[in-house]
Amino acid sequence: MEDNISQILEDAHAEFKRQNFKMAEELYTKFISSCIQTEREASSLATAYNNRGQIKYLRVDFYEAMDDYTSAIQADSQFEVPFYNRGLIHYRLFFDNAKSDFQQALKLNPDFEDAKVSLQQTLLDQQHTINRGY
Numbered sequence: 620m621e622d623n624i625s626q627i628l629e630d631a632h633a634e635f636k637r638q639n640f641k642m643a644e645e646l647y648t649k650f651i652s653s654c655i656q657t658e659r660e661a662s663s664l665a666t667a668y669n670n671r672g673q674i675k676y677l678r679v680d681f682y683e684a685m686d687d688y689t690s691a692i693q694a695d696s697q698f699e700v701p702f703y704n705r706g707l708i709h710y711r712l713f714f715d716n717a718k719s720d721f722q723q724a725l726k727l728n729p730d731f732e733d734a735k736v737s738l739q740q741t742l743l744d745q746q747h748t749i750n751r752g753y
Contacts, residue, residue, distance in 0.1 A: 624650065624653045624654070627646055627649055627650045627653065628646075628647075628650045628663055628666075628667060630646050631643050631646035631647045631649075631650055631667065631670070632670070634646060635647075635670055635673075635674070640674045640677060640678075643670070643671075643674060644671055644674045644675075647667045647668075647670055647671035647674070648671065650663075650667045651664065651667050651668060651671070654667070661694045661695040662695050662698065664691075664694040664695070665691040665692075665694040665695035665698045665701065666691070666698075668687045668688070668690040668691035668694060668701070669687070669688060669691040669698070669700055669701045669704065671687050672684040672685075672686075672687030672688045672691065672701065672704060672705075673704065675687060676704065676707075676708065681708045681711065681712060684704070684708060685705055685708050685709075687701075688701040688702075688704050688705035688708075689701075689705065692705070697727060698727070699723070699724040699725075699727035699728040699731055699734070700724070702720045702721070702723045702724040702727070702734075703720065703721065703724040703731065703733065703734045703737070705720050706718075706719075706720030706721045706724065706734070706737060706741075707737065710737065710740075710741055710744075717737075717741045718738065718741050718742070718745070721734050721737050721738035721741060722738060725738065
């Protein structure tokens with residue numbers, strides 16, 4: 620059973636890399652369901668949620684993607700990528716939470732360049748908004 624679950628995750632990653640997102644999403648969902656029913660390592664579950672969130676993000680299903688990123692964070696709070704990904708959506712939707720998500724990503728991985736750039740842009744935009752009196 621354990622090998623079968625691992626194979627599902629490997630297949631999901633392969634489909635994701637091939638940009639066959641519909642099949643990848645189905646496989647990630649199957650893997651997540653299997654993990655919920657069994658004790659599974661947090662990092663694999665977090666990766667599955669994060670990657671399924673990426674697929675939803677690419678479909679512009681931002682709220683569903685945020686739910687998956689949040690589930691990834693709950694599964695493994697030391698995984699910086701879903702903080703960054705959720706921060707990108709917060710930024711796009713003008714939520715103040717973008718700043719805290721980018722800061723958390725950098726706390727977990729200070730060398731995460733994309734998170735540094737995104738945090739800087741968020742702070743600049745926030746300052747411009749204040750300067751304009753919004």
